Amino acid sequence: MKTNSYAPPSNVMDLLLDAVCVVDARGYFVFVSAACERIFGYTPEEMIGRPMIDFVFHGDRTRTLQAADEVVDGQPLLHFENRYVRKDGQVVHVMWSARWSEADQVRVAVARDITERKRADSLQAALYAISDAAHSAEDLGAMFQHIHQIIGELLPAVNFFVALYDKTKDELTFPYHVDEYGQAPAPQKLDSAAMSAEVIRTGQALLVTPDAGEGLPGTCRPDVGRNSSNWLGVPLHAKKGVIGALVVQSYRAGMRYTKKDIELLQFVAAQIAPAIERKQMEVWLQHIAHHDPLTDLPNRELFHDRLQAALLLAERNQTRLALLYLDLDKFKQVNDTLGHPVGDLLLQEAARRLRQCVRESDTVGRVGGDEFLVLLNGIPLREHALSIAEKIRLALDRPFDLAGRPVHISPSIGVALYPEHSDDFKQLIRYADEAMYDAKKNGGNRSQISARPSMLKKQKYQNTA
Known part of the structure; x- marks a missing residue:
């Protein structure tokens, strides 16, 4: 039986779900397929003629350039993973296969978006890491520091703080606070105008974007003195109600948190809220063992x-x-x-x-x-x-x-x-x-x-x- 030959259409690359990229010897894009816009957010016209490295996440640039040099030296590249920054500021995880064409003096590479897979892997790793932090940390301060490191692996979290609410004292405190431009706020009442207080009062996540204060209730203000370009807080739900909030914020204009980041931070909050409540109970039990219950003086x-x-x-x-x-x-x-x-x-x-x-x-x-x-x-x-x-x-x-x-x-x-x-x-x-x-x-x-x-x-x- 004779098999008919098939001539693929000229736009066959644009039909692929994976992106095809061609980079010249200088490191500039000379061709990208249509799938690049789905993965990176840029049109082909916006990418062609620009250095490839400009799109790479800053923390991955050194090893990306090293891998590119190995490809140019004739070593085919399989399953190389790095991160790119999309046009909307989100970070996308990409797996590459690439080889060098000596005749054309270009690198030809195929990119697959593995962001969802990496997110699932990160969440699974975070679950184990959070569980370990909750059980191994000597106190809440050590646990919050470990949680900060874990969250930093999942989303931009240079600026991160924990707000805890003591209902008996009606007092909102900030036992862990890391910010580029501000010190930890002083203790305050829950009816304050702080955005973290709004999260705790409502029990709902709050995302504030640079778009004219989108999502920000009119009476609320930032917890620290400087307005951030992007602010995201989620409540810490425990058996006895909302006990606090986890907050991340960014001062970078090009970085924005998304609904997926809300889901991710809520996932983390759901894991650590019971651990915080348990640690608080341990501290309270140690306290009442050495203090008079009526006056709270040492016994x-x-x-x-x-x-x-x-x-x-x-x-x-x-x-x-x-x-x-x-x-x-x-x-x-x-x-x-x-x-x-x-x-x-x-x-x-x-x-x-x-x-x-x-x-x-x-x-x-x-x-x-x-x-x-x-x-x-x-x-x-x-x-x-x-x-x-x-x-x-x-x-x-x-x-x-x-x-x-x-x-x-x-x-x-x-x-x-x-x-x-x-x-x-x-x-x-x-x-x-x-x-x-x-x-x-x-x-x-x-x-x-x-x-x-x-x-x-x-x-x-x-x-x-």
Whole structure:
């Protein structure tokens, strides 16, 4: 049976789904088939006469030029992959096969768009990487840094931040923030005009493009001071609701995020939201194990640890510290007459005033009932400890407005010093406690220094014996 021959039409290359490109010895396009417009976004007229390397993604240019030199040297190229930048700014992944025509002095190459395949591969790799980051990171900061690196492999993310929302405090914070032109915003309320707050309030992705602020609600503003050319934020959905947002932004005019980038970032957010919630739960459990649940002050165990550490540091640096033991006079009367809810409010407000009276380097702890301990580090003279005790007395002596009811109490304060009274934390607490009861027996609303003999005097007598 005779087989009829077939003469392909002159436009057969334009019927191919893969693109055919011809590049001369200088590296300029001299021919591209019609499929190039589908893959790269440029018409053949826009590509011909321009250097091939101008279209290549910046990070792939060095190895692309190296591969081109190998082709010119006579080595056929199969399955070479690199990235190109489309006319609309999107990055496209391309797999090439190419060879050199010595007779025509050109490189002939066929390009296949493998962007979807690479995206699927990247998502699969991201899933494993995110899972590993969530389980191996020591804290949220380390996890966010790892997540930033992962997202950077999927889409442009030089500028990336995480916004987290604490519903109990109605506070939006930015625990991870990397931006070319701005510092992390200060904590703010959820009703602020920040765009990340809008994402969290609505629970919807927000894409803002340079096209006259397309997608930006009228009352919203950027989270940092400088407007970005492109802004994309997606919510972090967890079991207890929206806990925050992931945001990427770009200041490059030619780079735009797309609906596919929204889907990709939403995929990442869906994977890490449970991990964030789990890490937050771990932090919270560690916190409540060492803090009083009512006042959020260090509890007895944590306070003892800090006191012992402070004693070691004071001994090493030959400095003085003071320990104050406080009891609220007439607290039982408040509980009995106004009820425990008002008593709880009183303890919370007293704790707040105590914190305001001391430095960040000091520690205020609640050790039970209406009793508090205050550790004052680096006190030069005993008079300074007594001065702070008086400051506390005056602060707690002011009336409290509790649920619309004026309440008046006063403190009894005992003071013990290192090294004068003891170098043992248990003895210091006991001596300060004894001094507090002496203050209470003398009418309360006063401070009393421990009556125990000074260890410094004992040491002096021992040294002169």
